[in-house]
Structure formats: C-alpha cells, structure tokens
Amino acid sequence: MSKVIGYAAHSAKEKLVPFNFERRSLGVKDIQIDILFCGVCHSDLHTARNEWQNAVYPVVPGHEIVGRVISVGANVKAFKVGDLAGVGCLVDSCRVCPDCTDGLEQYCDGEIFTYNSEDKHYGDNHSGKMTYGGYSNQIVVDEHFVLHIPSNLNLAAVAPLLCAGITTYSPLRHWKVGPGSKVGIVGLGGLGHMAVKLAHAMGAHVVLFTTSPDKVVDAKRLGADEVVISKNPEEMNAHAKSFDFILNTVAASHNLDVFTALLKRDGTMCLNGVPEHPHPSPSIFNLIFKRRQIAGSLIGGIKETQEMLDFCAKHNITSDIEVIAMKDVNEAYERMLKGDVKYRFVIDMATLKA
C-alpha cells in the first residue's frame, strides 16, 4: 500500500481539490508508475460533474497517463524499473470473453475503467471502492494494461494518445483507411485533430469538416487535404457520395444526414461520441439507397493501443497540447467548455508534488 496524492471532485458542483488516498500493494503482475503527465479529456469533466449520472464520489479523473516504472511485481515480464509506461482508459477486464481474447478489451462487459469503475481490488489494502485515475502522482496497474511509450516523442504530448489517439486510430484501422481512401473527419477538437494527423499518416485523402472558418488554416497544417465548412450546403454537395469513411468526433447533437449523404455506396460513418441530447433521427432513406452504415466505436484494445503508439513513434505524431499545472485544472475545464484549447490540456504532475 502506498500513500499518494491526487485531485478529486467530491460532488458535481464542487471544484477539484487535493485528495490523499492509498494505492494497493503491488500484486505479482502489477506495475507501480510514477506519473509524469496526464491529459485532460472531456470525459474527465463529464464524470467529475456527473453529467453521465454515473459518478461515485470522490472522483479522481485522468486516463491519458504517461510515467515511469518505479517498481514491478514478482511475475512482471514486460517492464522493468526505469521504463517509460502509459495507461489509457482501461485498467482491467474479464480476460476470458471473446472480446478479451480477440484483444478488444474495450468491448468486454467486465471492463474496468481507469477511474470511476468499481475496483475489484476493493477490500484488499487500499482506499476507495472505485478506481482512481491519473490526476495523481502514482498509479498501480496490472501489466497487461500498461503500454510501452516510445522514447523519441515529447512525453507530455504523448499522453493524449492514450485516449484521443487510440479512440480515432482504432476505427480508422477497423474500416481500413489507407492510401486511396477518401476520409472525412467531423470536428477539430481533441479527437478530431488526432484523427486528421493519423488518417493523413495512413495515406488517406483527408477532408476535415468544421463549422468554424477560423479552423481552416490549422486543419491544413495538421494534415487535412481539404477543409469543408459544414454549414455551407454548396461546399457539402460538392462532396456528395464520395467518401469511403467518415469519422464523426462531435458528441453534441447534430444533423447526421448531411454527412451520410456524402458517403459512397457501402460507406460507413462512425460516431465516437454519445451526445447528451440525441441526434435528430437519421434518414433511413440515406442508408437504404446506398447501403450506407452508421456505426459506433469505443477507444481501442490494449494490443491495438501499443500498435498505435508504435505507429505514432514511426510517423513522429503526438498531440498538440498546452501544459498546465495541476492546480489550474478547474480553469482548464472552463476553457475546454469554450473550445479554448489547441488541442489538449496536459497536466505536468511535477506541479502536484511541488
């Protein structure tokens, strides 16, 4: 058992404040990680403020974790003290269901999220019924759920790859985006900016859809071949029936039909976000008349997350970030709500110990 310090929300209405708790003693397959950086995901805010009505307080958010191994259990094979290590959205799963054995732990019914999930080690030797996330100076995780972090990349800018990166990488790979593909990315936020970089590196022709004309220059810098203002019907119509795949990263309720109309026959639009208020009911006509599909995708499996990190190392891809101090996380949440971040806040955990 190790005493750690973190930042927690104690109710939906309160700001995050310093919080002392214990991590469990090291199991034989466990890795103890000294956290260096933790990204700030919109899910952190949703959970801290109980916007998904599932928060169990205190909530210690954070699932874009990069750090260094400070101790390992007796049977740990893949990591040694001193190694760089990453933890994403998952810290456990059932390990035996078809999803787990297929390396798609994110779809396991027994998945345990990095924070605000029931902690199956509760009652062992640490505080808290729920998992506590990366807004803290240390974490203990089973090695199966720990990633190797490439050493050639900026560590702070790697952190968002553990959620925003894999959440966009996984569907781009699943729907076979590559050279010759015409791919649309809807929205240029934390997820969208990663999707543009990744789809570009995969060799696709990338079209970014945004409602904001002031994002055009940045989208092209990030790797978009074209930028379309989605409020402009003429610009949209020029791309009718031309996309192999569209990754829609916008979680706010919006009209999906203007995008399904842009898919080729057999094209798919994949949604990354669950809107708080439902999207308007999508046109079934748009689906039937070109055998199009609307799909969803959730983060990615552990094996695929490692593949994504290795891909990013090879292509020199990281997130565009703004590093903040731990004490400024509440202000960062407010700025995130205004879209005032390019494109991800990352907490420097050295500021927590200080």
Next chain:
Amino acid sequence: MSKVIGYAAHSAKEKLVPFNFERRSLGVKDIQIDILFCGVCHSDLHTARNEWQNAVYPVVPGHEIVGRVISVGANVKAFKVGDLAGVGCLVDSCRVCPDCTDGLEQYCDGEIFTYNSEDKHYGDNHSGKMTYGGYSNQIVVDEHFVLHIPSNLNLAAVAPLLCAGITTYSPLRHWKVGPGSKVGIVGLGGLGHMAVKLAHAMGAHVVLFTTSPDKVVDAKRLGADEVVISKNPEEMNAHAKSFDFILNTVAASHNLDVFTALLKRDGTMCLNGVPEHPHPSPSIFNLIFKRRQIAGSLIGGIKETQEMLDFCAKHNITSDIEVIAMKDVNEAYERMLKGDVKYRFVIDMATLKA
C-alpha cells in the same frame, strides 16, 4: 408499338381502374413478355396513393412480374420465344457507373424503376412519360433486366421473389449469413416471411421477432428456430448481445434500440424499409459500446436476383401467396393495410384478359 391493357390509379384518392396504353416497339435488345402473374407489393399501394409524394399519374403499379416471352429483338441472346421470364423492380440503369459495373444496378443514380420512373424511351413510340408496371397483360424490357424463371416452381408463387425475395436475400448474402450465424428477422409480413425461409435455407439459426403471439406457429412452419415476442422485455433480454445480424423488415416507426442491444460486437442491423414517420432516434451508446452498425439495403442487383432465383429453385422456396383476380386489387389493398394476407397477394393476369 403494341396496345395493352392494365390497371391504373389516376389520383391518390381514386381506386385502380382498367387503363389502355401502348408499350414501345421492340428494340434490338428488348424482350416482349406476356405477363402471367404479378405480385402486389406494399410499394404499389404507397405509390398509387402518393404516400411518398412522388406519384405521376396515371400510375400502373407492379414489379413482381412473371410471364412468358412472346417476341425478342434482333440482338437478344439470353432469351427466346416461349421462355419463362421475370421482371423485378428495375427496368434500366446507366450501365456505366461503378454501381452498374459491380452488378449493383439498384444503387445507380440513373436507375429506372419498373413503374413511376421517367421513361427514357418517352417520345419514341409509346404512350406515357413514366414507366408502367406489371398490372398489365404485357411488358417490354431490355434483356439485361429480365430474369430466367426456374421451371420447377409454382409460377404464381415465384412472382414475389422478384421484390420481396431479392430485398431480403441481398442483405442476408451481403452480411454473410450462413451456417453458424444467429440471425434475427423483425416482422413477419411479405418481406419477413421470405427472409425467414431464405435465412433458414442458408443454414443460419433464425429467430423471428414479432409483436403478434398468433404468428408463432406460422413462423416456425416457415423456418424460424425460435420466435420472440418483441414486446416482452424478458424474452428480449434473454437474447442480449447474441446476434450476428438482424434484418429489420418493419417500415413502421419503432424503437430500434431494443434490437441493436441484441447484436454481438461488430453486429449489424439492416433496415429494409423507410418509415413514413421517423424511427425514434437510435441510441448511439448501443452502437459505440459494441461497435455495432445500423445499415440500409435496397432490393438487389440483376445478377444477384438471378442467383436468388436459382437458390430458390434449388431449395424449393417460393412465397406463400393468395391468388386474386385483377379486379379485386383494390380490395386486396385494403386487406393488406389490415395485415390480412399470408403473405403476398398475386394477381392472375388471365383475369385481366377475360
């Protein structure tokens, strides 16, 4: 040019009545067919009554046509006088787009439906700006869009295969239904009863979903391994996350989420019908948490329609039908609206000539 007789609707509010018109003179690739039987599809009613707001009157419905070749153009190769012949929902397409060259003419932007489409031969030598369908004693169609009818099956009961059959066969094949698949069919009407027969013959484990307990016995007779009353949450929950594929043949607005929840990871629910009033907005959560998909599918291509007919000949599959006289079509429409048909009306065209 040949004078023919048919039945037409002259406005949304009027019953269908006898209607004299001309079919075009035979082109070099054309086939003239003496119509023996024509199925009554719900689309016929939708169009005759202008429920899709696209009817151009007079409307001569009918796109489940079986007959015998009575003359052929100079360059026709695949048919000779005396052959059985079928015509489904399409009589032409652009022939050069990727959809057409892939044998998926139903997705061609230039597709010409068997009735109520602008007739590209208008101005040649026949009456009508629009195509006129199978509620008539003869039709002239380019041989590319004419199907060979197996001789071992009941001809009247083959007619509905040209629409209801291919509309369900195509998605079952596209989503690779076969031995080992667990397949759900939603609704036991004209489409649903064909889907049950076809999926059963393909070797799948077939579960029929219906709201009507009085359809259980019939569904099992048609080939369903299990029947689930979809209004019963306990029965539904017993099948959670277990289906590879669900074919939803119900065009009326309904809650899609109760069915997407029954799909396995990576499972697809395909919709065959466009509802007049939109379905409630589907749960994106259901899609994201198992990478599920909602898709649409439209009839089938010509090559695939022939494949379906040959499959039906091999497995001795036809539609369950009630044969009616041409003059009784208006009454048949009323009975169709009440669901009082098992499972397809077919018009005996001998009753038109009489």
